[in-house]
């Protein structure tokens with residue numbers, strides 16, 4: 148489904164009563180609901196421009212009417228597991244905050260309070276209809292993007308770090324690291340939290356709006372439905388974007404100008420993204436602003452509704468035209484409607500036969516650029532091209548269920564569902580082969596034939612790629628089988644680390660039962676992030692803020708002292724002799740990547756509190772592994788599968804960020820290698836210490852979709868085969 152774009156024309160404000168109204172709602176047929184916005188040409192008053200939208204709401208539209216028509220119908224989908232995103236877009240002073248938040252009076256309440264009200268009502272009904280067997284819990288996160296930095300609105304501004312919270316990609320979604328989540332039991336609870344949090348949002352008076360939002364505000368409503376052994380999670384996001392503004396009209400002072408520049412820049416990037424998607428460009432500049440990265444238009448699964456807010460008067464004429472232009476292009480963006488997966492609380496880890504797989508959902512994969520190839524105009528172009536080449540191709544390139552049981556593999560790692568690359572039909576692909584590696588049951592499987600499907604090279608008949616792959620696979624299977632005998636469920640990481648991670652996760656996620664320590668842990672995690680990025684001053688501040696939560700913690704004190712020494716040394720231009728603990732985080736991390744899970748993340752002792760706080764990577768790694776157990780995501784199975792030496796070699800080459808080495812891989816020309824290195828550099832710049840640890844992650848890298856990873860991997864194996 149494409150993004151649903153609706154326009155809302157606000158009424159005249161009391162100070163505008165004598166102003167000229169130039170924006171009108173219209174319809175193609177009399178008596179039909181409005182779908183058109185009419186506005187005169189700025190050059191020739193007699194000429195009229197018409198913009199078509201999914202719906203257009205005129206000045207008389209009430210809050211309730213808008214909600215009932217545009218949002219209420221999607222509540223059902225939300226409870227079916229679809230994510231729903233609603234965002235308000237428009238020039239400053241056109242009614243975005245009014246639409247999303249609204250006033251305090253019942254009739255004036257905006258989309259957000261009404262959405263929550265609807266969620267609780269439905270939750271009650273579900274609980275009642277299921278005789279209490281299904282319970283629904285709601286949790287909120289609320290944050291703002293101010294001057295391209297992310298701040299948690301549930302935290303008081305005093306504890307904000309200047310650089311804000313970092314973003315990460317996980318399972319194809321952009322997540323804010325360290326964002327708090329508040330359980331929210333009922334509407335009263337919500338009102339309290341929401342009002343409190345809104346006081347933390349940056350607003351200011353400008354000439355165009357007495358209460359202008361100076362930030363983009365994003366509310367995430369997580370709805371979790373739990374029955375005895377399964378949970379279904381879906382998220383409604385309500386986004387009140389800051390409004391674009393023409394500073395010739397705002398009389399903004401210096402501070403407001405800086406804000407305005409940041410607002411305008413992110414909105415400009417948003418319009419660039421919309422343009423690029425609707426043009427069918429391969430590169431969509433999502434990453435150029437935090438707002439576009441989070442919004443990820445067209446990359447989200449689920450339902451997206453864009454509410455374009457318009458002021459009816461002439462003084463907004465050019466701005467109105469510009470936002471009408473952007474929004475009408477947004478209609479062309481395709482959003483995939485994919486329900487989130489049901490998470491079974493206890494999923495068998497072992498492969499038990501085809502019957503158990505017949506209903507396994509394909510995972511929501513991190514999207515690659517290839518996704519955009521299927522959106523908007525390019526999708527149409529692609530379809531046109533494909534008509535002549537692949538008549539047997541499914542109409543949708545993004546089927547999400549695999550209902551066909553696979554006789555050979557019980558748990559299958561599917562290809563990214565929405566790649567644009569034409570794939571040859573089964574029998575078997577190398578990715579499936581990889582996913583199978585690491586499963587004891589493979590011992591009884593027939594030898595995979597994926598690579599043997601390729602013609603073997605006449606010049607090296609002695610050993611083919613398939614044979615090498617089979618040998619590697621056999622070896623891995625043997626090792627795994629012997630491990631299985633020793634311990635039926637081999638731990639992914641050592642038990643001790645696992646326990647600590649669980650404790651950390653519990654503490655952070657369950658702050659309520661944790662004497663406020665979760666706040667301390669959060670400070671420590673943030674400190675860690677700052678340190679990773681080399682922001683020592685901020686890291687020090689965070690460590691110091693954590694100290695009251697862990698009084699007398701020796702390691703923490705030592706860490707603070709070390710950081711202070713380091714900063715003094717830096718100021719004095721001295722080199723501090725680096726010990727292991729002060730090794731550049733990126734190097735340590737890279738080393739860790741190479742060394743493998745357990746010992747890799749940090750050389751320090753993870754004991755007690757410090758253990759918990761030392762490295763947020765543990766949290767992430769633990770979360771990932773927990774998720775992998777619950778969801779039985781094939782790509783996570785891939786993540787968990789031990790890397791064969793060749794896979795590791797491939798990752799090492801990629802992580803080297805050496806274009807020449809990468810060009811040695813099959814399928815990499817100079818441009819592709821350069822693009823990849825650029826991308827990796829940008830990630831390292833952003834995250835300090837970042838590298839690709841699994842093939843699944845590698846596949847999520849732009850340009851690595853389709854068969855790129857397989858080709859590079861096969862190429863490596865063939866090279867070795869030739870050398871033998």
Ligand SMILES: Nc1ncnc2c1ncn2[C@@H]1O[C@H](COP(=O)(O)OP(=O)(O)OP(=O)(O)O)[C@@H](O)[C@H]1O
Pocket residue numbers: 156157158160237238239240241242243244245246356358359360361388389390391456
């Ligand atoms: N549909 C409406 N009915 C009545 N008043 C409205 C409506 N829409 C907007 N307003 C009023 O218009 C003014 C500006 O609205 P609002 O603050 O929501 O604009 P905004 O687009 O969020 O601006 P900014 O981007 O600067 O934050 C407010 O006084 C608001 O109450």
